[in-house]
Amino acid sequence: MDMNKKIPFLDLRITDERERKKLLKLIEKIFYHGRIVLGPEVEAIEKRIADYCGRKYGIGINSGTNALYLCLRSFGIGHGDEVITTSLSWIATANVIALTGATPVFADIQDNLNIDPDSVKKLITSRTRAILPVHYTGTMCCMPKLIQIAKENDLILIEDAAQAFGATLNDIKAGAFSDAACFSMNPMKVLAACGEAGIVVTDRSDIYKKLISLRYNGTMNKEKCIEPSINGRLDTLQAAILLHRINGIETIINKRRQIASLYNNLLQGIVTTPMENKDGRSVYYTYTIQANNRDELKKYLENNGVETKIQHPILMPDQMPYKSNPRDDLTNARRLIKRILCIPANEKLTLNDIKYIASIIKKFYHG
Numbered sequence: 001m002d003m004n005k006k007i008p009f010l011d012l013r014i015t016d017e018r019e020r021k022k023l024l025k026l027i028e029k030i031f032y033h034g035r036i037v038l039g040p041e042v043e044a045i046e047k048r049i050a051d052y053c054g055r056k057y058g059i060g061i062n063s064g065t066n067a068l069y070l071c072l073r074s075f076g077i078g079h080g081d082e083v084i085t086t087s088l089s090w091i092a093t094a095n096v097i098a099l100t101g102a103t104p105v106f107a108d109i110q111d112n113l114n115i116d117p118d119s120v121k122k123l124i125t126s127r128t129r130a131i132l133p134v135h136y137t138g139t140m141c142c143m144p145k146l147i148q149i150a151k152e153n154d155l156i157l158i159e160d161a162a163q164a165f166g167a168t169l170n171d172i173k174a175g176a177f178s179d180a181a182c183f184s185m186n187p188m189k190v191l192a193a194c195g196e197a198g199i200v201v202t203d204r205s206d207i208y209k210k211l212i213s214l215r216y217n218g219t220m221n222k223e224k225c226i227e228p229s230i231n232g233r234l235d236t237l238q239a240a241i242l243l244h245r246i247n248g249i250e251t252i253i254n255k256r257r258q259i260a261s262l263y264n265n266l267l268q269g270i271v272t273t274p275m276e277n278k279d280g281r282s283v284y285y286t287y288t289i290q291a292n293n294r295d296e297l298k299k300y301l302e303n304n305g306v307e308t309k310i311q312h313p314i315l316m317p318d319q320m321p322y323k324s325n326p327r328d329d330l331t332n333a334r335r336l337i338k339r340i341l342c343i344p345a346n347e348k349l350t351l352n353d354i355k356y357i358a359s360i361i362k363k364f365y366h367g
């Protein structure tokens, strides 16, 4: 045991001198031009992200949660509607559905932790309006099947792509498979701001126009209010930081994939390693293993200086507000939630860190 070893799950400090100076310069530029609210950087990042995903429009929103909420609202989803989503995600995914007045309905998951299309099919009723899949951990859902289900049942398909910026399936980017898709760019995400940030991407001009109004208190031409909404505008400072960071996004993704590939080799046969799609690219927002005796393993890692996280310890349908919501039987979700563990996989890790973490896991199982 190495008593001095301390590997944090994430380290959000900006320690690189050049990077810090660059970011400060970008912020200073905004202080000079003074367009602090919806400045030119917001429009520029909207265009950059839309282009990156292969979509026509991007609408910058002040968080991933609000992007999802306003996106659902822009399709008129609300009271009396049901929206089918996964049972394993950050609780924001269920909350945004409930906040529109609609009912979240919870599907089971597949072994790769993503929504199971067969479970979705079982849950469709006459009230179902939309499907909201999550590309969990940065691995794409089975989109061809979900697209077909949406088509056959005349349902809106919205991607919660918060964890999957840059992920692909058949060379198509996350965010390009649906009527509209939402990203979070909070500091923990793959493309990260230095504060809260989100975006909706879509090809539909009506949805674009609606979102421009919804993100500013439901107003038109600044003052005329047509429906109640929130202030969801994206901050110009965050937009400037994102514009800089998106230039390096492929480097970031490659680094994450390198780390994942090292772990895959070191942990093979010891725990279940993440399942990448055959025709897809995962971006490893988290590197989530499936492990026997998960809780003991977590403690053992902690005692050896390695911080890990369980994302998430409670299924959304088991959270207090959703205990009586409709759901499938969730056999797989209930089995997997006891086994999942996210180990450190951020870009600051060294090769030695990775080898050390893998060796501790190996020691836990094999002595």
Ligand SMILES: *Cc1c(COP(=O)(O)O)cnc(C)c1O
Pocket: 063, 064, 065, 066, 089, 090, 092, 093, 134, 160, 162, 163, 184, 185, 186, 196, 197, 198
């Ligand atoms: C991060 C996240 C969100 C919410 O994004 P915020 O920017 O933190 O509001 C929503 N859904 C999923 C799957 C997420 O991981």
